Amino acid sequence: MPKKFLLEHNRPDCIGCGACAAVAPEFWEMNDDGKSDIKSGKSREDGWQELEIEEKDFEQNKQAAESCPVNVIHLKKKDTDEKII
Ligand code: SF4
Numbered sequence: 168m169p170k171k172f173l174l175e176h177n178r179p180d181c182i183g184c185g186a187c188a189a190v191a192p193e194f195w196e197m198n199d200d201g202k203s204d205i206k207s208g209k210s211r212e213d214g215w216q217e218l219e220i221e222e223k224d225f226e227q228n229k230q231a232a233e234s235c236p237v238n239v240i241h242l243k244k245k246d247t248d249e250k251i252i
Contacts, residue, residue, distance in 0.1 A: 170219035170245065174228050176205050177239035179214040184236055191231040194224065219245065 174194070181202040187195040188203055198204045208216035220228060225242070232240035232252045242251040 169221070171222050172220050172225055172228075172251075173243045173245055174205060174208075174218045174220050175241040175243065176203070176208065176216040177241070178202055178204075178210075178216055180237060180239045182237050186234040186236065187231040187240060190234045191227040194218070194220075194228055195231055 183197070183201040183203065185197055185203070188197050194206055195203050196206055205216045205218045208218040210216050228240070229242060229252060232238075232242060240252075243249060244251065
């Protein structure tokens with residue numbers, strides 16, 4: 168199945184509340200340093216993490232993004248770069 172969305176985590180600004188890991192544990196976990204990680208996510212030089220995801224995994228990650236109190240989880244369409252959240 169083609170990967171249609173890019174999931175991004177502004178990790179430097181994560182406050183470690185744990186909401187994303189509670190809402191979407193398949194994709195998010197808490198790290199020992201107190202912040203969350205995208206499971207199997209790629210770390211970028213700017214400190215953000217990213218992961219390409221399929222359509223079927225969009226909804227749970229959108230819910231994780233909506234649960235984040237500091238809005239550091241983002242989703243983009245891969246083909247158009249359109250920001251969804
Ligand atoms: S919900 Fe947001 S602030 Fe809370 S751990 Fe996840 S990314 Fe960090």
